Amino acid sequence: MITALSPTDLVLQFMKLMEALDYDAGLKLVSDSCEYTNPPPLGTVRGPAGIRAVLEPFFAPTRENDFQILRAAASGPVVLLERLDRHLFGDKWVELPVTGVYEVHDGKITYWRDYFDAATIMSQLPAA
Template sequence: MSADTPLAIAQSFLKAMEPLDYDTALKLVAPDCTYINPPPIGAVTGPAGIRAVLEPFFAPTLENEFRILRAAVSGDVVCLERLDRHKLADKWVELPVTGIFEIHDGLITYWRDYFDAATILNQWPRG
């Protein structure tokens, strides 16, 4: 598989996010990328918007793992069924997620994650 295929780019993005390497991960994101999460999180735009959502959310994590269970690709669209695992100080939290990525010219231009927000918020530290 070529390193610049849509699937490889989506996988590289998630791999960089496991150790929370925002700088590396966000180099794979277009300046006008739309990132959408279920309510109450909602939508943001661009690398700065994505970082503003993810950085505070992942602050309590000691380790992350994004297990790709299934992948489907159609042209520039990548669908990834994942099990997102987050190690907190006292436990692992797991969240089933389906993510849709659109990749154009080697950059993620659209990212939408589907998950049950209550599943993660009920397990997450209150801050």
């Protein structure tokens, strides 16, 4: 008998796949109508293709990613993750504190919103 993942376990699995930049496997856990929102200027996109269009260019120059889950909480289908997202650009680690809100229905992420201070990461990025 196959048991469905809990919303928290599904989101944690998703984050592990995204940390490894395994877009094909990770985005299978996202519904076609998923709404993904980041702070301005990034805004909101929808579905796996929209998420990939935002994340792939950002992560392209990273050599490694390390998503540290500091705290997780859930209430029914809603999952909250407090994270420290670490990205290796060249030989420099860039760290960004993030709080993510996810909603899971029928085994897929249907809502994902990340809260962070964009200036925090922009001030750490290497010069282009």
